[in-house]
Amino acid sequence: MRPLLSPLSAALPGLARHAALLALAALTLLPFAWMISTSLKPAGEIFLSEIRWWPERLAAVENYSAAFERAPLLRFLANGAIVTLAIFALQVVVNLPAAYALAKLRFIGRQTAFALVLFAILVPQQATAVPLFLLFHQLGLLDSYAALVVPFTISAFGIFLMRQFFMSVPDDLVDAARMDGISEFGIVWRVMLPTAIPAVTAFGIFSVVSHWNDYFWPLVAINSPHLFTPPLGVAAFRNEEAGTDYGPLMAAATIIIAPLVIAFLFAQRRFIEGITFTGMK
Amino acid sequence: MASVTLEGIRKSYERTEILKGIDLTIEDGSFLSLLGPSGCGKSTLLRIIAGLERQNSGHVRIGDDVVDAVRPSERNLSMVFQSYALYPHLSVADNIAVPLRMRRLSTLQRMPLIRHAVPGTHAVEREIRAEVARTAEQLGLGALMRRKPGQLSGGQRQRVAVGRAMVRQPRAFLLDEPLSNLDAKLRVHMRTEIAQLHRALGTTFIYVTHDQAEAMTMSDKIAVMAEGEILQVGSPDQIYDEPACLRVAEFIGSPKINVLNGVVDDAGSVRLGGRDTGCAATATPGSGVSLGIRPEAIALRAPDAAGLRGRLAHTENLGADVFVHLAVEGCEAPVVVRLSQAEARRTRLGDTVGLGFEPAAARLFAADGRRIAPRVGEVAHV
Numbered sequence: 001m002r003p004l005l006s007p008l009s010a011a012l013p014g015l016a017r018h019a020a021l022l023a024l025a026a027l028t029l030l031p032f033a034w035m036i037s038t039s040l041k042p043a044g045e046i047f048l049s050e051i052r053w054w055p056e057r058l059a060a061v062e063n064y065s066a067a068f069e070r071a072p073l074l075r076f077l078a079n080g081a082i083v084t085l086a087i088f089a090l091q092v093v094v095n096l097p098a099a100y101a102l103a104k105l106r107f108i109g110r111q112t113a114f115a116l117v118l119f120a121i122l123v124p125q126q127a128t129a130v131p132l133f134l135l136f137h138q139l140g141l142l143d144s145y146a147a148l149v150v151p152f153t154i155s156a157f158g159i160f161l162m163r164q165f166f167m168s169v170p171d172d173l174v175d176a177a178r179m180d181g182i183s184e185f186g187i188v189w190r191v192m193l194p195t196a197i198p199a200v201t202a203f204g205i206f207s208v209v210s211h212w213n214d215y216f217w218p219l220v221a222i223n224s225p226h227l228f229t230p231p232l233g234v235a236a237f238r239n240e241e242a243g244t245d246y247g248p249l250m251a252a253a254t255i256i257i258a259p260l261v262i263a264f265l266f267a268q269r270r271f272i273e274g275i276t277f278t279g280m281k
Numbered sequence: 282m283a284s285v286t287l288e289g290i291r292k293s294y295e296r297t298e299i300l301k302g303i304d305l306t307i308e309d310g311s312f313l314s315l316l317g318p319s320g321c322g323k324s325t326l327l328r329i330i331a332g333l334e335r336q337n338s339g340h341v342r343i344g345d346d347v348v349d350a351v352r353p354s355e356r357n358l359s360m361v362f363q364s365y366a367l368y369p370h371l372s373v374a375d376n377i378a379v380p381l382r383m384r385r386l387s388t389l390q391r392m393p394l395i396r397h398a399v400p401g402t403h404a405v406e407r408e409i410r411a412e413v414a415r416t417a418e419q420l421g422l423g424a425l426m427r428r429k430p431g432q433l434s435g436g437q438r439q440r441v442a443v444g445r446a447m448v449r450q451p452r453a454f455l456l457d458e459p460l461s462n463l464d465a466k467l468r469v470h471m472r473t474e475i476a477q478l479h480r481a482l483g484t485t486f487i488y489v490t491h492d493q494a495e496a497m498t499m500s501d502k503i504a505v506m507a508e509g510e511i512l513q514v515g516s517p518d519q520i521y522d523e524p525a526c527l528r529v530a531e532f533i534g535s536p537k538i539n540v541l542n543g544v545v546d547d548a549g550s551v552r553l554g555g556r557d558t559g560c561a562a563t564a565t566p567g568s569g570v571s572l573g574i575r576p577e578a579i580a581l582r583a584p585d586a587a588g589l590r591g592r593l594a595h596t597e598n599l600g601a602d603v604f605v606h607l608a609v610e611g612c613e614a615p616v617v618v619r620l621s622q623a624e625a626r627r628t629r630l631g632d633t634v635g636l637g638f639e640p641a642a643a644r645l646f647a648a649d650g651r652r653i654a655p656r657v658g659e660v661a662h663v
Contacts, residue, residue: 181354
């Protein structure tokens with residue numbers, strides 16, 4: 001008896017799927033590839049009528065050293081690290097107790113509080129930007145690290161995410177901790193946090209990526225170049241150069257996305273777990 | 282060690298009344314089971330004793346102290362949960378040590394890193410570790426101390442949960458269906474272990490279960506609950522032999538007690554579908570009574586004209602015992618009779634047989650389920 005499907009036709013659906021995925025991946029990666037390619041080219045080779053991926057004359061050293069010379073890129077990177085890590089740390093401090101209360105404590109108004117959290121997720125950042133700006137102006141906090149960090153310390157999305165995770169933690173565990181004499185805050189840090197490490201990691205990745213890449217709020221809140229976060233730094237870089245020198249600009253862009261790409265490569269599995277875990281995307 | 286006394290405990294959630302005034306005394310050192318179907322309020326009652334839930338009215342007394350306003354950890358009770366509720370990120374040793382650490386170390390002494398710098402931490406830690414090791418040894422957990430709960434079998438987790446409860450030497454143990462997550466074989470084994478543990482510790486045990494076998498095999502006393510009330514409190518024998526009402530009679534015993542719905546005639550005898558059951562009741566002639574009779578109390582014999590009879594509709598062979606189901610005239614549910622293998626071999630499906638039982642073995646219940654007394658000395662002869 002001959003098999004109904006030859007090996008080739010059995011593999012066909014899989015091949016088709018992969019071909020489609022590869023095409024999409026190529027489309028997504030194309031601008032990044034072009035950015036890296038441009039960062040290696042001398043000025044004369046950037047605007048050519050033909051497509052040239054690898055320059056005839058490699059200008060990597062000039063472009064990258066120019067990027068570091070003409071703007072304090074390291075300073076921008078450090079600012080990015082300080083701001084994103086501070087935001088994440090404070091978010092955890094706020095989110096976990098809030099999520100614990102919403103998931104495990106019984107109090108009047110809990111449903112309403114949770115509904116408000118959900119509502120807050122729906123509000124776009126841009127909608128609150130002007131009132132926030134005015135508030136920080138009144139407080140005299142504009143143009144400071146505080147201006148970059150404070151607005152994001154309470155993350156409605158983070159509270160929601162952690163609350164969903166805590167709902168899956170059995171009530172018995174909380175009761176056992178109470179019987180053992182652990183206080184409510186103790187339960188958050190000693191019992192809930194250790195069980196929620198995967199969820200905290202997933203949230204951490206979302207938080208760090210979105211605030212590292214955030215351009216809008218730093219643009220509104222910051223004036224002094226020494227406080228620039230990486231995206232702002234690159235943009236300022238471009239303005240300064242008036243768009244004349246794309247090689248160093250692309251080199252700078254490559255440098256500021258490098259930390260995230262490297263972190264992603266290391267934490268790839270966690271990141272994918274995080275996405276599947278939240279059921280998003 | 283202490284007795285536990287409940288006085289008029291009531292609890293409702295929104296409009297639903299979960300507990301309708303519970304009065305119960307659990308003697309010091311005894312093993313009491315709260316037995317009832319799910320949703321009867323037994324777990325809520327246990328949680329109220331533990332302090333995890335607050336009653337709407339009534340008092341909980343442990344020993345001589347009213348503990349209504351006392352926090353769970355300060356009531357000095359231990360609880361074993363159905364899901365074991367072990368801390369998943371801590372090793373077996375650390376899980377068992379938690380209640381001791383929480384009581385004996387100060388906040389600073391429990392802080393990571395800083396703890397080592399605080400005077401006295403190490404001495405207390407050594408003491409705690411010794412006690413944990415002793416408890417673990419008693420429970421045969423010595424080799425597993427470094428494992429995480431995720432690496433343990435169900436029975437081992439159960440033991441760790443018991444160890445965590447034991448180590449603080451509580452005034453009473455509260456156990457909330459601790460065996461229901463185990464497989465049948467292990468459950469029978471753990472039944473023995475828990476009963477032995479109770480004997481060895483001599484502490485009060487309050488055990489919540491819906492499994493009558495667990496309640497019957499381990500308890501000194503059983504409190505049978507239904508719909509937020511205690512129906513009866515008594516020793517396993519009392520509960521089985523002298524049920525206070527039809528609900529208790531039906532809840533205890535497997536297979537269930539046979540309930541025959543009869544009518545009292547003018548002479549006071551209970552008749553079923555026109556046939557004499559041989560029982561007499563102190564009840565108004567013409568009123569309906571339920572006659573409860575355990576499967577092992579019935580014998581099969583040749584059918585006679587006046588007595589109860591039934592057709593053999595089905596048999597269940599369980600090895601040592603055979604349960605035969607009889608379709609009895611005037612009786613909706615089949616009457617189940619427990620026979621030995623030898624007795625069962627003498628019967629055949631479809632046979633019509635007579636049912637014989639000692640009238641004294643039958644329990645009579647009024648239409649509302651209340652137990653009614655048989656008429657002594659006037660028991661009719663069959």
